[in-house]
Amino acid sequence: MSELPPPPLGRTGWPWSTETPPSDAGTIAASWPRITIVTPSFNQALYLEEAIRSVLLQSYPNLQYIVIDGGSTDGSQAIIAKYAPWLDYWVSEPDRGQSHAINKGLSLATGEWFNWINSDDCLSPGALAAVAAADRPGAQLISGAQVTGPTLAAATPLGRTRIGPTCEDALVNHFICQQGLFFKTAIIQAIHGVREDLHYVMDLDLFARLLLESGPESIVETPATLALFRRHDAAKTSIAADRFRDEELRLFAGLGRIVGLRADLLAHLPAEHPLEFSAAATARLDRARLGRLIARKYWWDGTVERCLRERSYTEFRREARAFVRAYPELREPRISKLHFLASLPEHFLRLLSRFRADPS
Numbered sequence: 001m002s003e004l005p006p007p008p009l010g011r012t013g014w015p016w017s018t019e020t021p022p023s024d025a026g027t028i029a030a031s032w033p034r035i036t037i038v039t040p041s042f043n044q045a046l047y048l049e050e051a052i053r054s055v056l057l058q059s060y061p062n063l064q065y066i067v068i069d070g071g072s073t074d075g076s077q078a079i080i081a082k083y084a085p086w087l088d089y090w091v092s093e094p095d096r097g098q099s100h101a102i103n104k105g106l107s108l109a110t111g112e113w114f115n116w117i118n119s120d121d122c123l124s125p126g127a128l129a130a131v132a133a134a135d136r137p138g139a140q141l142i143s144g145a146q147v148t149g150p151t152l153a154a155a156t157p158l159g160r161t162r163i164g165p166t167c168e169d170a171l172v173n174h175f176i177c178q179q180g181l182f183f184k185t186a187i188i189q190a191i192h193g194v195r196e197d198l199h200y201v202m203d204l205d206l207f208a209r210l211l212l213e214s215g216p217e218s219i220v221e222t223p224a225t226l227a228l229f230r231r232h233d234a235a236k237t238s239i240a241a242d243r244f245r246d247e248e249l250r251l252f253a254g255l256g257r258i259v260g261l262r263a264d265l266l267a268h269l270p271a272e273h274p275l276e277f278s279a280a281a282t283a284r285l286d287r288a289r290l291g292r293l294i295a296r297k298y299w300w301d302g303t304v305e306r307c308l309r310e311r312s313y314t315e316f317r318r319e320a321r322a323f324v325r326a327y328p329e330l331r332e333p334r335i336s337k338l339h340f341l342a343s344l345p346e347h348f349l350r351l352l353s354r355f356r357a358d359p360s
Contacts, residue, residue: 001018001019004053004057004086005082008049013152014054014152015054015123018057019125020057020058020125020126032060032062033112033113034064034110034111035060035062035128035131036064036065036105036109036110036113036114036185037055037114037117037123038066038101038105038106038114038115038117039051039052039055039065039066039067039117039118040068040102040119041067041069041072041080041101042069042071042072042076042119043074043076044072044074044076045074045076047120047230047232048119049079049083051117051120051122053083054123055123056083057125058123058126058127058129062111063128065086065088066087066089066090066105066108067087067091068091069090069092069101071092071093071094071095076092076119080092088108096196097196097199098202099194099196099197099198099202100196102116102193102194102202103196106185106188106194107193109185109189112135112184112186113131113184114182114183114188115182115183116178118179120230121229122152123179123226123227123228124147124152124224124226126224127144127226130144131144131226133222133224134220134221134222135220139219140184140187140210140219141181141207142181142182142220142221142222143160143163143177143180143181143182143221144182144225145157145159145177145224145225145226146158146159146160146225146226146228147228148228149231151230158177158229159175159177160180160221161176161178161207162174162175163216163221164216166286167286168285168293170216171208172290172294172297173293173297174204176203177227177229178203179227180225180226180227181207183206183210187210187213187214188210191206191209193206199243200236200243201251204248204251208255212281212284212285215284249298252294252297256291256298259291259294303316307319
């Protein structure tokens, strides 16, 4: 810490005035797996310095750190330049978005393990040492816990990426904590990194492809808390929820076609983003189970959303009967009009409140 530029006035605690103790002062860097961290950044100077310091102050002895900035105009370049002596590579130039920036960093990665830490997130103290401790032969992904909040000091536990109980459940009922996922570099380079046509769920797509290529047995979970997922008003998760949902639906439309989902169910999904899996990967899938899960989550939820938008309980019951005929094992209980409204997910209730405010 004494070598880095001093923190801004008034900033204390991790990663401003404290650092992670050296992992083992008596060992040489070569005895630790090399870890590559990429920070994609664009006009987030408010948080960028904290992200950079949280990586550099890991005191990890075998780190490659890369910052890919998309040509920021808010002072980010000056912040990156200030820490340039401690970075392995950085650039600030226009790019095609976050996914492109991640892949630019991945193309330069020399570490055994890889992750990206967005410029508005940060690593927890000791995160990289915990990743190294979890490494074992055959591991292709290391999953740790995350916290969330406006700052680390005000953060609460978020959980970890949902791995099971089956591949199909992990795919459809997904919960991705990307900042706490460290990928074996070789395999994600082999599957060509993140998809640059995705701007919101590239982490879900990457997790799905790795899960199906390597199997759940290749995933190691560590109890350590690895990162902060920062919640703030300008975050993509705050301002683009509809776009996240649209990309997710398109992914599962593509997956539904791969598993031969019934045409009437696919009609409830938008045009897909094509997915490419190897024969070995698709062989891991229980197609019948995956089809049922996709139908339950996307046909059923989509029906509820559409019927609420149209304020049509009659249409809802018609669709519910069709759903039961297609998947009798997923039979829903009788739902009254009151239950129909009361059991809606929170985001549907918000939609209802808008209708009440403006019935037109």
